[in-house]
Amino acid sequence: MAKMFSHKQVWAAIDTIAERYGFSASGLAKKSGLDPTSFNPSKRNGPDGRPRWPTTESIANLLEAAGASVEEFADLLSGRKGQPPKRKHIPLLGLARAGKGGYFDDSGFPVGNGWDEIDVPGVTDNTAYALEITGDSMLPVYREGDTIIVSPGATVRKGDRVVVRTTDGQVMAKVMQRQTAKNVELASFNAAHDTKTLDMKDVDWMARIIWASQ
Numbered sequence: 657m658a659k660m661f662s663h664k665q666v667w668a669a670i671d672t673i674a675e676r677y678g679f680s681a682s683g684l685a686k687k688s689g690l691d692p693t694s695f696n697p698s699k700r701n702g703p704d705g706r707p708r709w710p711t712t713e714s715i716a717n718l719l720e721a722a723g724a725s726v727e728e729f730a731d732l733l734s735g736r737k738g739q740p741p742k743r744k745h746i747p748l749l750g751l752a753r754a755g756k757g758g759y760f761d762d763s764g765f766p767v768g769n770g771w772d773e774i775d776v777p778g779v780t781d782n783t784a785y786a787l788e789i790t791g792d793s794m795l796p797v798y799r800e801g802d803t804i805i806v807s808p809g810a811t812v813r814k815g816d817r818v819v820v821r822t823t824d825g826q827v828m829a830k831v832m833q834r835q836t837a838k839n840v841e842l843a844s845f846n847a848a849h850d851t852k853t854l855d856m857k858d859v860d861w862m863a864r865i866i867w868a869s870q
Contacts, residue, residue: 661733663707667700669732670710670718677722678782688717746805747771747785754787755825764808764821764861776805776869783809784866787819794829797845798868804829805867817865818842823858829865 674684674695681695693699694714702708719729747766749759758768766785774786789802797817798804806819812832820842821827830842833851840859842852 663700663709665733665735666710669729670695670715672732673718673722673724673729676782677724679722684718684722687721688714689721690714690717745773746776746779748774748803749785749787750790751787751827751829752790754819754827755821757825760821760861762861764863766808774803776803776867779805779867781807781809781866783807789829793849794845798829803869804865806863807866808861808863810864810866812862812864818862819865820854820862821860822854823860828852832862 670684671681674681677684679687681697682692685694685696686692688694695710695718700708715729719726749766749771753759753770759766759770761767765783771785776786784805784807786803786805789798789800789804791800804819812818812835814832814834816832817829818832819827819829820840828842830844830852833841833843835841835856837856839853839855840862842854844851
């Protein structure tokens with residue numbers, strides 16, 4: 657590998673794999689069964705300044721740990737960025753259950769083992785998850801049984817459809833109208849419901865809806 661590709665290319669490909677699949681360099685090394693510092697920039701050259709190369713075994717382990725293919729890694733080595741592989745399955749949870757503890761971390765990313773899965777071809781966001789709509793409070797935009805795809809890592813802007821969870825466990829889908837350091841204004845999909853203003857201290861997390869099956 658050292659004869660075919662440069663030291664910089666190999667490590668850049670590893671960094672891209674880690675980023676695509678939601679890992680830090682140390683996090684990917686740890687999941688690969690290696691010392692957490694194995695992929696750190698400080699370990700990429702020896703004390704004498706000579707380049708250190710990852711072994712083929714460590715590369716195989718990191719690809720398996722990330723869920724990436726050899727072909728994807730080869731494309732990166734060759735300078736072809738391509739597109740991240742499309743996910744076949746993403747976590748699914750009923751909206752009514754989303755207000756209960758144990759399903760999200762402090763930043764609104766899905767955690768735990770209580771999730772189902774849904775087949776949604778074409779989703780490349782490795783942090784995305786699905787919520788199944790219950791009730792009629794989101795008519796006429798979303799009906800009971802519709803599925804929305806949510807990206808907790810996406811930037812939320814004015815006019816975006818979002819899912820918001822409050823610190824007391826309420827979960828709602830709204831339109832983000834305005835946000836300041838102190839509060840956020842959320843418009844309802846249903847004209848019969850007024851715009852809701854929440855103090856930011858009462859918002860657990862807010863994430864953008866990126867797609868819906870209707």
